[in-house]
Amino acid sequence: MTAVLEIRNLHVSVEDKPIIKGLNLTIRQGEIHALMGPNGTGKSTLAYTLLGHPNYTVTAGQMIFKGVDLLELEPDERARLGLFLAFQYPVAIPGVSVANFLRTAINSRRRANNPDDKGISIPEFRKLLKGKMDLLQMQHDFAGRYLNDGFSGGEKKRAEILQLATLEPEIAVLDETDSGLDIDALRIVASGVNTLAGPKLGVLVITHYQRILTYIKPQFVHIMMGGRIVESGGADLALHLEEHGYDWVREKYSEKTE
């Protein structure tokens, strides 16, 4: 069965300030969506809200994933259900290696399904991780480094993609994965996402710039402004934005977003 994430009339506040004001969006496994828009329109707020960051309060609306109301779930339960967020600013966990972290994450999932699960064996895990690193053309010594600790911008984003590859979610949100990357790093990260994309993965690419969309081809493009999606279309919509900027969107929707 195809996993579906359905966001209905979502309203989100941060410290009592409304940021998202009635957002509707449906993403299915196998689809690639791009969510674009100027800074400060609530794109990242959507990403954090989907995973349940405690600072983001849903004041109205629903988020239904695989028939389950996400508002009833803690962030870890949402993750184990099959949601993934690639962070714009991945957090450093000093002293915890990438491998140790991923093995713990995998085991958390297995134990949630079956409390008696003994966890993935070390040889089995090594094989899995090496396979994923090969797939993403990563050096194996990456697994031994402390998670995001002293990583360059590009390394942090690649580590996010490695986690995406290893945890195999059904829907992944990539929050400004292109920010802070030079063109080579961007190409590497994008090709990683393309390697993983397919019928089993639905992707929501959140981005300010069209740049990343020359590498990751979305079937659906949405423009967000003032806390809502104001335009939706195909890949050509992104190209239109690239040529004309956001001004025409601002003009067209300024009254409505005020």
Place this chain on the structure above:
Amino acid sequence: MSTQNEELAKLSEYKYGFRDDVQYTFRSRQGLNAEVVTELSRMKGEPQWMLDFRLKALDVFNKKPMPTWGGDIQLNFDEITYYTRPSDKTEASWDDVPADIKNTFDKLGIPEAERKFLAGVGAQYESEMVYHSVQKHLEEQGVIFLSSDDGLRQHPDLFREHFGKVIPPTDNKFAACNSAVWSGGSFVYVPKGVKVEMPLQAYFRLNAEGTGQFERTLIIVDEGAQVHYVEGCTAPTYSRDSFHSGVIEIIVKQGARCRYSTIQNWSSNVYNLVTQRAVVHAGATMEWVDANLGSKLTMKYPSCYLVGEGAHGEILSMAFAGPGQHQDTGGKIIHGAANTSSKITSKSISKSGGRASYRGLLKVYKGAHGVKSSVVCDALLIDDQSRSDTYPVIEIDEDDVTIGHEASVSKVGEDQLFYLMSRGLDEEAATSMVVSGFIEPLVKELPMEYALEMNRLIQLQMEGSVG
């Protein structure tokens, strides 16, 4: 009702809290006086000089005021039993150890560890070492690993030459107390050039309520020799407080190496007031690895006196302070010779109202030129009720030195927790992952078996920490 439940919860968290019903061969009357000291010394059949030493130390103990710094010591010295004799001699075979006591050490996994990865084991129950054994090939090379009482009996001259020289009874009130009623502990001598590859381990167990344990350890590492000594400790949980006050004296001779590791896991009714000091000669290295997870209050500052040119001292200190616990720990390094170097790394974790204090002294004497030292203390707070303090003292009387000092306090961040939880770890697993990462630089210094044990203990401490 709720307090009873809390007590039960505490008991279930601390897995070493079981008690044994042991028939002691002797238990002195409560309180500390010349009569108790004399009786103890007579029972041990000690030479007169030791009895004199003890009585003089008792005098020092009585005259010295309680320290006005550190932790809050609510001990009633008159209610402590200072000497408890579980069996009449130290055995070299577990089969000869009284069955109920052997059973305890079995439960603690000591004989099993001995078979697997230790060069020698000493096991102290209350006041006496009930077991002491070292591998045959080490004995043949002249390595001595005995209880201190047997050390005094069998090697009187070597013992007397070094005993009480590194830490005299006048050093502090608790060293004086130990000097008056010391019993048990290890006597270690590693001859010139002999390298003991596997660790020697001593295990300390307090069983009875309101009991004092005063082990006395003397380690002499002769020129170019090498040894790693490990101590572990546990006790049952009682409502009445117990008192553990050890004195550890170490002499590391020219070019030798000594590492002393502690995994202290006393139950939360034990006052743990310990003095540990090493004199480090030219080109020698002393390393203290000091992990304090248990006890009600620990005051312990392992020290290195670097007295020979090129000596090196290192202190790795780790403290975990849970509910009702105060870990006042750290270290002291005294640079008394040229081109000596030192490093202090301290990591503390406070949770659920626990308090961890780093207390350190770094001193460089005039003329000790070319000294290099670095001190790094990091504290991690798990929640808002917990507390961390840093009391670093640095006294430098020499200009030609390189000193670095860094300190940090961090809180387990909401962002760290959210990041880990967004990958499927629940809050407890996420918190515990941040904590194990925090102490990783220290844990990786331990031999694998102890690193695993340490990680397991930390997991245990973290369980139920998230409401």
